Amino acid sequence: MNFNFTNVTDNLSQYSDVLQNQEPNHQKVVVCDNCGTTLEDFMDSGFVGCAECYKTFAVHARKFAEDMHGRAIHVGKVPKAEATKAMKRRELEKLIVEKDMAVKSEEYLKADEIKKKIEKLREDAR
Numbered sequence: 001m002n003f004n005f006t007n008v009t010d011n012l013s014q015y016s017d018v019l020q021n022q023e024p025n026h027q028k029v030v031v032c033d034n035c036g037t038t039l040e041d042f043m044d045s046g047f048v049g050c051a052e053c054y055k056t057f058a059v060h061a062r063k064f065a066e067d068m069h070g071r072a073i074h075v076g077k078v079p080k081a082e083a084t085k086a087m088k089r090r091e092l093e094k095l096i097v098e099k100d101m102a103v104k105s106e107e108y109l110k111a112d113e114i115k116k117k118i119e120k121l122r123e124d125a126r
């Protein structure tokens with residue numbers, strides 16, 4: 001039998017070196033199995049395609065955030081001022097519903113209080 005064990009293990013260790021060297025490249029092509037969003041898509045837009053993406057990209061996203069330390073990171077398409085406005089609009093809608101309910105249950109004092117809150121919010125949101 002012409003079997004050279006030393007050669008085989010040498011080859012194996014060379015092979016595993018190659019695998020290890022290729023590892024970083026492989027990690028760049030992370031794709032969500034569920035929706036097909038790539039890690040690159042996610043990095044570009046800051047948005048994931050589905051809930052599975054979070055699991056798929058969680059580790060890489062963390063690494064990405066570390067790499068981007070000190071640089072602007074996309075946290076969403078909505079700028080802060082717009083987000084605040086949107087929040088106030090939601091608060092406003094909630095108050096309007098509350099006011100209607102107060103009126104319906106004939107709690108006019110409460111309705112009037114809420115009306116004042118609504119007017120103040122409307123001024124703030126301008």
Ligand SMILES: [Zn+2]
Nearest residue numbers: 032035050053
């Ligand atoms: Zn996905």
